[in-house]
Amino acid sequence: MKKITFLFVVILMAVVGETYAQGVVTGTVFDTESNAPLPGANIIEVGTSNGTSSDFDGKFSIKVESSTGTINVSYVGFGSKDIAYDVTNGNQDLGTISLGLDNSLEEIIVVGSGIIDLAEDRKTPVAVSTIKAREIQEKTGNFDLPEVLKSTPSVQNIKGGGFGDGSMYLRGFDQTNTAFLLNGQPINGMEDGKMYWSNWSGVLDVANAIQVQRGLGSSKLAISSVGGTVNIVTKTIDSKEGGFVQQMIGNDDYTKSTAYYSTGVNEKGWSFSALFGHWQGDGYVNYTHGQGQTYFLSVGYQPNENHSLNFLITGAPQWHAAPGRGKISEFLENGRKYNSWNFNNSSSKNNISGDVYPGGRNIYHKPVSNLSWDWTIGDNSSLSTVLYGSLGRGAFASTRTDKKTKEITYARGSYNNHNWYGLISNFNSKLTENLEFNLGADVRSYNGIHFRGVTEFIGVNSVDTKNTLLGEYSLTNSYGGISPWDMVFKPNTEHNQRFGYDYEEIITYYGAFGQLEYSNEALSAFFQGSISNQDHQVTDSFNYDKETKSEKVSNIGYNVKGGVAYKVYEGHKVFANVGHYSRQPFHDDLFDNIRESVDLIKPAVDNQTITGLEAGYQFKGDIISVNLNAYHTTWANRTILDNNGESQETIAYESYQTQGVKQVHQGIELEIMTRPLQNLRLDGFISLGDWVYDGNAKQRTFDGNGSQKGGEEEIKIDGFKVGGASQVTAGIGSRYTIVPRLVVDANWNWYNDLYSQGSLSKNPLALPSYNTVDTGLSYKVLVGKEDKNSIQFRFNLNNVFDEVYLESVFGNTQVSSDPKENYKGVNTSNNGRFGYGRTWNVSLRYNF
Missing domain, CATH: 2.170.130.10 (TonB-dependent receptor, plug domain)
Structure with missing residues (x-):
């Protein structure tokens, strides 16, 4: 009996020992986005408090408490994974475990x-x-x-x-x-x-x-x-429950508060998410204070695996004071923060910091909503449809002054409202294993509403005015004030409360598009085509003795493009694409001056033509990836509207309409992404461009009232450089992980071959090159049960070395013989704007 008892105890101990045998599970955690090790990942034995973290190489080793079980691998901002293990017969190496960003498109x-x-x-x-x-x-x-x-x-x-x-x-x-x-x-x-x-x-x-x-x-x-x-x-439908709250502060009394929450998808297929935020600040430039809100609401429903629907509404109601454009000499005298619209004598009841309308205030609210539906029809076909709409309501408001007393009497709003609706639908079908087909429709309807009205009465209770349609009448109502919410919910809909101009535009757009794509292991090719029609019409309620409509203008446009790519060998690919567009002119290009009449421009504005050629090479490796692109774009029969930079209310103001403009843009782009060390990412790029006008063009000149001055004349622009942006740019970006979850990054950007904008008929000015350096620091602290949540700190410092540079120049006045009248080779009588100096922001974010 004793022997039997002893044998039973031995067997029992062996079983128990087997059950609680400890083994070691190892593995390496990788970031799927960068294909690089992910240091600081959390490894938890599910059902226990036993855990560890991955090292700089992404490697981990955990002594598990059970012979079989599951470990959970997670990292803040990445999707987690549960992986089964079995150390019954010894230690187990799980190999590479790849985590993808939980806020990337894949998740x-x-x-x-x-x-x-x-x-x-x-x-x-x-x-x-x-x-x-x-x-x-x-x-x-x-x-x-x-x-x-x-x-x-x-x-x-x-x-x-x-x-x-x-x-x-x-x-x-x-x-x-x-x-x-x-x-x-x-x-x-x-x-x-x-x-x-x-x-x-x-x-x-x-x-x-x-x-x-x-x-x-x-x-x-x-x-x-x-x-x-x-x-x-x-964001539309988040796959998981979670959210964040964040507080940010920055230079010039900037503050921003944001909160977001998503329920994830519940068992019945429903999901809800919402974001709300508020910001305000004084602005870097003097007298450019502003504030606004952000809202985002999304409701999703997935009744089954074949259907997914989502309703989304978002908007960013805001107001902000605008900066004036001054001469370079004025900036040099007053500093980079100079605002030529510096009026500080307003007694507005909405007065903020003593200056509610410093020459002009932008007030706008544009709610946007859409309803999306994805339908998986079968194994090889699907249909996606989006129905959308937006209501834009707002104005550019500025104060008006009595000519005799010089006192401010009211704030005038130049209102630009719209109602915009559209539908996009795309059918996709996989015809064979290698051949895929797309067919879709794009329909839009747009109603633009433009007029002037009283935003706020300041020194008077009414404003007398007249027009051809209504005769003499008084404006007694103000609309919106400085509230973008009131702009939407208390709009000015009465013609007898408008003045200056009052017209509406109707634009309808309907098009169809298709794509055919072939691909196998080494070769892929595609062809795309689309055709569309645009209708344009203007209705004037101001300049005629009855409401008057313009002629209806219809333009057909199309585009075709195709391309081919070939995988030379693993990791190396070359490609070439070609396209040609016949693009309809913008609505504003079609009419002489729709504030004054509904007459069409004569000669008529025809479609623009764009031809693009591009070729490239791509290499993707474990340590380095390279993209090399070459492009050549010809843009012909363009219409350009510009002015001489003077205020529209001065006698010197002129605007120009130039037709038949042709531009040629060509260049090379090189982009390199590397990870020379496991905790260092180093990327860089250089873009070499050559953008010029080709041939001459025809130009007409208008005064501040929109009346044409003289006839049409030919202007010589052949060989002129295209201004506005640097034709040669380069940059280097780095991201270094000091310790897990503590990261420092920096970016250097260089801009060269920059030219001024201004009268198209005059040769643009060559502007000085410049460079800026930005840097940032991030740190995450893991908190909560099983370190699922985190507190994230972020600090950004922009233009670290406080570089002084001309960001843009509007003018063509050549360099002066007097050195005192020039700044780095640019005549200081030209209008310009200096870039921002050193700025900063700090944020604290709780992710849950």
Whole structure:
């Protein structure tokens, strides 16, 4: 009996010992985005408090408490993974464990994905740069989207001087000739192609990725972008529950508070997410204070695996004071923060810091909403549809002064409202294993409403006025004040409360597009085509004795493009693309002066023609990746509207309309991404451009009232350089992990071959080159149960060495013989703007 008992105890101890046998599990954690080790990742044995972290090489070793079980591998900002292990027969090496960003496109459910044209979906390469959510979050600070893009090839950011007044150039083309898409929805102004970043100040708070496609790009929509396409992809349906709260402060009393929460997708397929924010600040330039809000609401529903729907509404109501454009000599005398619109004698009831209307205030609210539906029809086909709309309401307000008493009487608003609706639908079908087909439609309807009205009565209770339609009448109501919310909910809809001008524009757009793409292991090729029609009509309610409509103008446009790529051998690929566009003129190009009449321009403005050629080479390796692109773009039959830089209310003011302009932009772009050390990322780029006008053009001149002065004349512009952006740019960016979750980064940008803007008929000025250095520091502290949450600190210091530089110059006055009248080879009588000096921002963010 004792022997049996002893044998039973031995067996029991062996079993128990086997159950609680300790073994060692090892592995290496990698970042899928950079294909590099991920130091500081958390490794937890599920069901226990037993854990460890990966080292600088991404390696980890954990002594587990059970012979079989699961470990969880996670890192803040990345999707976690559960991996089973078994050390029954000894230690186990799990090999490489790759984690992807949980805010990257791979980890986000993107509704309307068939509409959003991202280059990853195209096997045939294009010249492209992608900025992911982490970099957007860290480097945006208190600037606009163009600031985030400046460290990509052939992009230049112009800050502009006021909140939301920034702009960007892409391969020498300004924003009106670059297509901006928000989740596949076109957002350039339909009248003139312009972008006002003050209306989109909140988009970076909800952006998952921003992709810059230079040149022909991959967009299938019937849009004829000349410089390229910028795709902004925002949050829609988050796959997981979570959110953040963040507080930021910066130079010149800037402060911004933001909160975001997402429920993730519940068992019934529903998801909800919301973001709210508020910002305010004094502005870097004197008297450019402003404030605004951001809101974002998203509701998603996935009834089954074949259908996914999402409703989204977002907006960024704001007001900000505008900077005046002064002579270079005035800036040299008063400093870089000088504002030529410095009026400080307003007694406005909305007075803020003693100066509510320092020459001009931008007030605007543009709610945007869309309803997206993704339908997986079968194994080889799908349909994506987006229905969208926006209501723009706002004005540029400035004070008016009594000519006799010199006292301010009221604030006049130049209102620019719109109602915009559209539908985009794209059908995708995989015809064979190697052949894929897309077909879609793009329809838009736009109503622009333009007039002047009283924004606020200051020294009077009414304003007397008259027009041809209504005769003499009094303005007794003010609309909106400085509130962008009131602009939407208390709009000026009465013609007898408007003055100066009062007209509406109707623009309708409908187009179809298609793409056929073939690909195998080594070769890929595509062909795209689109055709569209635009209708334009103006209705005037001011200058005639009855409401008068213009002729209806219709223009057919089209674009075709194709390309081929070949994988020479593993990691090496070459490609070439070609495209031709027939692009309809902008609405504002079609009419003489729609403030004065509804007459069409004669001779008529015809379509512009754009032909693009590009070729490239791509190499992707473990330590280094290289993109090399060459491009040649010819833009012919262009119409340019500009002026002499004087105030429109001065006698000297003139504006010009030039037809038949031809530009040739060509260049080379080299981009190199490296990881020389496991905790160091080092990237660089250089862009060499040559952008000139080719041939001469015809020009007409108008005075401040829009009346033509003289006849049409030929202007000689052949060989003139295209101004506005640096034709040669370069940059180096670095990111160094000091210890896990403590990172320092820096960027150096250099700008050369920059030329002035101004009268097209005069040779532009060569401007001095300049360079800037920006740096930042990030640190994350893991908190909460199993370190699932984090507190993130971020510090940005821009223009570290306080470089003094001319950001832009408007004028053509050549260098003076008197050295005192020049600044770095530029005559100081020209109008210009200096770039910002040293600026900073600090943020604290809690991720949960």
